Amino acid sequence: MTLRTLLATTVALTFVGQALAQDFNDPAEFKKQREQLSMTPQGPEDQPWAQHLGDGMADTAKYKKEGQVTLCFSNAGVFNPWRVVGLNNLNAEAELHKDRLKELIVVDAEGKDDKQISDIEALVSGGKCDALIVSPNTTAALTPAVEAACAKLPVIVFDRGVNTSCPVTYIHPVGGYGFGITSGEFIASKLKKGDNVLALRIMPGVDVLETRYSAAKNIFDEAGINVVGSEFTGSDRAKTKSAVEDYINRGEKIDAVWMDAGDTATAALEAFEDAGLPYPVISGEDQQDFLRKWQSEKLTAIGPAYPTYQWRTAIIAALDVLDGKQVPGPEWVLPQPAITEDVLTKYIDERMPPLHYSLCGCQELPGYPERWGGKE
Amino acid sequence: MTTVPQSSPSRRQAARITVNSGLVIFVALYAVIAFLQPNYLEPGLFMNFLRRAAPLVILSCGQLYVILTGGFDLSMGAVATLVVLAASILINGDPETTWAVIGALYAMGIAVGLVNGLVVAFLKVPSIIATLGTMLLVNGLALAWSGGAARGDLPDNFRNLGRLVWRNVPVIGTLPLAALVLTGFVALAWFGLNATVYGKRALAVGDNPRAAELAGTPVAATRILAFVVSAVSAATAGILLGGFSGVSVNAGEGLELQAIAACVIGGAQLLGGRGSVWSAVFGALSLFALFTLLNLLGLPQALRDSIQGLILIAAVGASMWGNRRRT
Numbered sequence: 001m002t003l004r005t006l007l008a009t010t011v012a013l014t015f016v017g018q019a020l021a022q023d024f025n026d027p028a029e030f031k032k033q034r035e036q037l038s039m040t041p042q043g044p045e046d047q048p049w050a051q052h053l054g055d056g057m058a059d060t061a062k063y064k065k066e067g068q069v070t071l072c073f074s075n076a077g078v079f080n081p082w083r084v085v086g087l088n089n090l091n092a093e094a095e096l097h098k099d100r101l102k103e104l105i106v107v108d109a110e111g112k113d114d115k116q117i118s119d120i121e122a123l124v125s126g127g128k129c130d131a132l133i134v135s136p137n138t139t140a141a142l143t144p145a146v147e148a149a150c151a152k153l154p155v156i157v158f159d160r161g162v163n164t165s166c167p168v169t170y171i172h173p174v175g176g177y178g179f180g181i182t183s184g185e186f187i188a189s190k191l192k193k194g195d196n197v198l199a200l201r202i203m204p205g206v207d208v209l210e211t212r213y214s215a216a217k218n219i220f221d222e223a224g225i226n227v228v229g230s231e232f233t234g235s236d237r238a239k240t241k242s243a244v245e246d247y248i249n250r251g252e253k254i255d256a257v258w259m260d261a262g263d264t265a266t267a268a269l270e271a272f273e274d275a276g277l278p279y280p281v282i283s284g285e286d287q288q289d290f291l292r293k294w295q296s297e298k299l300t301a302i303g304p305a306y307p308t309y310q311w312r313t314a315i316i317a318a319l320d321v322l323d324g325k326q327v328p329g330p331e332w333v334l335p336q337p338a339i340t341e342d343v344l345t346k347y348i349d350e351r352m353p354p355l356h357y358s359l360c361g362c363q364e365l366p367g368y369p370e371r372w373g374g375k376e
Numbered sequence: 377m378t379t380v381p382q383s384s385p386s387r388r389q390a391a392r393i394t395v396n397s398g399l400v401i402f403v404a405l406y407a408v409i410a411f412l413q414p415n416y417l418e419p420g421l422f423m424n425f426l427r428r429a430a431p432l433v434i435l436s437c438g439q440l441y442v443i444l445t446g447g448f449d450l451s452m453g454a455v456a457t458l459v460v461l462a463a464s465i466l467i468n469g470d471p472e473t474t475w476a477v478i479g480a481l482y483a484m485g486i487a488v489g490l491v492n493g494l495v496v497a498f499l500k501v502p503s504i505i506a507t508l509g510t511m512l513l514v515n516g517l518a519l520a521w522s523g524g525a526a527r528g529d530l531p532d533n534f535r536n537l538g539r540l541v542w543r544n545v546p547v548i549g550t551l552p553l554a555a556l557v558l559t560g561f562v563a564l565a566w567f568g569l570n571a572t573v574y575g576k577r578a579l580a581v582g583d584n585p586r587a588a589e590l591a592g593t594p595v596a597a598t599r600i601l602a603f604v605v606s607a608v609s610a611a612t613a614g615i616l617l618g619g620f621s622g623v624s625v626n627a628g629e630g631l632e633l634q635a636i637a638a639c640v641i642g643g644a645q646l647l648g649g650r651g652s653v654w655s656a657v658f659g660a661l662s663l664f665a666l667f668t669l670l671n672l673l674g675l676p677q678a679l680r681d682s683i684q685g686l687i688l689i690a691a692v693g694a695s696m697w698g699n700r701r702r703t
Contacts (some may be wrong), residue, residue, distance in 0.1 A: 201436075
């Protein structure tokens with residue numbers, strides 16, 4: 001009886017898992033992002049935060065405003081290191097425009113949809129804002145609030161999107177599929193058919209993370225690479241290291257480790273060190289600790305990124321809109337570079353904390369490195 | 377005066393043999409592991425198993441002191457987390473300060489233990505409530521101090537306590553430093569309970585505090601010391617956990633309950649009066665063997681958790697039932 005229930009549950013869970021995974025495996029989007037990765041970006045070289053992919057431009061003459069302006073920013077929250085770095089980028093970018101910018105009002109929704117909805121309403125009805133920047137907490141829940149705001153003032157959305165085309169532009173890097181394509185293709189190029197890869201993921205059900213995995217999985221399947229396991233680590237170093245040790249102890253040969261985020265990449269590598277095994281091929285992200293390890297241990301690695309410099313772009317776009325300048329739209333797709341062997345040294349900065357995201361585009365901004373927690 | 381002890385040694389001997397139900401469970405579980413994955417019989421993997429189980433075993437030894445005196449310590453996990461975060465912030469990558477900081481970490485642990493003990497002994501707050509309070513307090517402090525995210529860096533000489541493995545050691549092959557720390561801590565815990573008067577006092581207090589007090593046992597001091605030992609074990613476990621995997625904001629999450637479960641699986645009696653260091657050690661090893669086994673089976677996480685819960689209830693139920701039959 002119990003055995004049968006257990007079996008039924010297992011089967012049911014497997015199917016649910018597959019049904020969920022399908023939603024995040026959109027071949028059209030996969031193809032589009034693959035093309036975007038190979039496009040040459042337009043705009044100033046060496047300033048990827050001001051570049052864009054594709055040709056669409058949005059006319060903003062009607063929003064033109066003379067004199068000093070006030071920008072308002074409704075932030076989903078600062079609940080992870082990525083957002084901490086990003087918010088610092090945004091504040092520092094704002095400092096560059098002191099002559100034009102009277103005030104930047106930042107409101108933190110602490111990761112709650114309802115708080116962000118009322119935050120946006122308050123900002124719009126407060127009447128102080130000349131333009132509104134929104135980094136939505138979740139897509140569907142925030143759509144009505146953003147639509148209401150669009151009726152009153154120019155809105156710029158970045159990071160996660162909303163289900164409406166009313167914002168002047170929606171700023172985002174290529175995306176989750178692009179992340180998975182870059183890392184998946186690198187690993188596939190270093191492995192042979194039949195080799196094993198272990199996937200380490202933060203948590204299930206988050207769109208930006210699920211698309212990374214589905215893209216990489218597609219590439220591994222195509223290349224005949226065997227995904228021996230996919231484990232959720234909750235971004236926790238201890239869980240990551242234990243999970244990898246468990247696989248090593250099972251006697252499985254792990255040729256590569258694929259990660260949907262790099263904050264625990266060094267913990268995964270330690271498991272190999274402690275077992276006395278050679279390092280696997282690994283895909284991490286642009287965190288400092290991973291890059292340093294990569295350099296010192298001469299790893300075969302890649303650091304794909306979901307660049308935090310998009311937080312700078314949001315300010316640039318808002319001010320351009322109020323200047324009446326054309327901005328890329330309705331989507332402002334930023335280039336999404338990966339850190340590779342040949343540019344590795346450029347991104348390592350010993351002054352920065354271990355979880356600093358190196359593709360922040362912040363090295364020239366005021367307050368670097370202390371503002372980002374670095375040592376002078 | 378001298379007639380009573382005549383009969384007691386043999387009876388205690390019998391009790392000690394039956395108490396180690398944890399050993400039986402451990403051997404059984406490890407046999408299944410070895411059947412599924414024969415390389416777990418190699419000394420290297422066994423040593424690795426010990427290294428990873430070390431924090432839980434140490435926590436269980438500390439928890440046992442409190443359980444013997446009739447209480448619970450729910451604050452251990454929080455103390456372990458605090459220790460990991462505090463170490464990373466205070467040391468911040470500077471190997472020179474490691475040993476001084478380790479001293480400070482123990483001081484923090486002892487302070488929490490003292491607070492627990494004083495509140496339980498003098499304010500007469502039930503330990504489950506008092507330590508729940510300190511758990512929340514310490515967790516909150518740790519989060520506030522670290523800003524909720526892992527900060528700072530742990531240098532290699534700190535990490536080594538949980539990570540260093542000597543290779544090419546005669547007979548056993550590899551020897552993790554954590555296994556030595558584990559052995560040392562268990563030896564001290566055994567010494568405290570079996571070679572000093574403290575062990576008998578703790579059992580007396582747990583069995584019947586009123587009677588113990590009337591018989592002249594310093595009840596308050598016994599309880600306070602138990603909480604201090606427990607906190608010291610939590611600090612030790614925290615140092616090993618931080619060493620094993622580095623900074624993590626939920627390093628100690630849930631460990632307090634695992635430690636309590638381990639003691640009970642090993643045959644210690646909740647609310648005091650019975651148990652030995654071996655109940656804690658083998659209970660913890662059994663529990664860790666169970667975790668390892670479920671991992672080896674490769675079941676999905678959700679199923680792993682439920683099976684773990686079922687087996688825990690079964691194991692604890694069995695050992696409680698055994699206890700009841702014996703008394």
